[in-house]
Amino acid sequence: MLLEFEPHESMPALRRGDADVIITTTDFVGHPLDPAIDLMPLGSDEVVLVLPPGHQLTAHDAVPLAACADQRWIFDVDRSYMSDLSTRLCREAGFEPAVIGRFNNYMVALQHVEGGGSITLLPSLAVDPRYRVVTRPLSPPVTRRITAAVRRPASPRPEITAVLTALRAAR
Structure with a gap:
């Protein structure tokens, strides 16, 4: 399922598990990034x-x-x-x-x-x-920097790995 969130809503959704991968901007003012989140730069x-x-x-x-x-x-x-x-x-x-x-x-x-x-x-x-x-x-x-973000997994999930691989290839 695909969902659209504002950047300030997408990180909490990722942390809660409402999203597995987000594509967002990391240009937040006053919003610290969670150290349990892995970021993959996609471009600017x-x-x-x-x-x-x-x-x-x-x-x-x-x-x-x-x-x-x-x-x-x-x-x-x-x-x-x-x-x-x-x-x-x-x-x-x-x-x-x-x-x-x-x-x-x-x-x-x-x-x-x-x-x-x-x-x-x-x-x-x-x-x-x-x-x-x-x-x-x-x-x-x-x-603005465009970034993919995922929760650091306890064990790799093939579907998330596939999405990240496709995003890397498209950069």
Whole structure:
């Protein structure tokens, strides 16, 4: 069975035994990792600024987040990984973002940006090329680490070994 959790929900689910393998980001602020969990790095993914076509900030090769202080923002739902990350990055850049909408679906967020109503921050892997949006890296760049995590087993389980082997091969 496949389940979708927020990163802050997936580690507890793994520890409880509700999941055997999770693919998550380990970019937690204030959340220590459990020493009984084995991590396997899978890659990294850049967090990008997503803009409507023709937006003034598309003229930049990379955008300092402070340049976005006066923009209208779309964020993921409250207390989600991307919402918390976006809020934290905006505050570190010196402003409180004007969030005009929250969606738990990246496709809906991309539609809103495409229509010119807002800008957003998304993982680059989430930007579907079917949407007419422009992405720009942040300056300084922001990346998230994608990691597979499993509980350290008392004895090896062939099905988990098979999943980890497939993930290693796909890196």
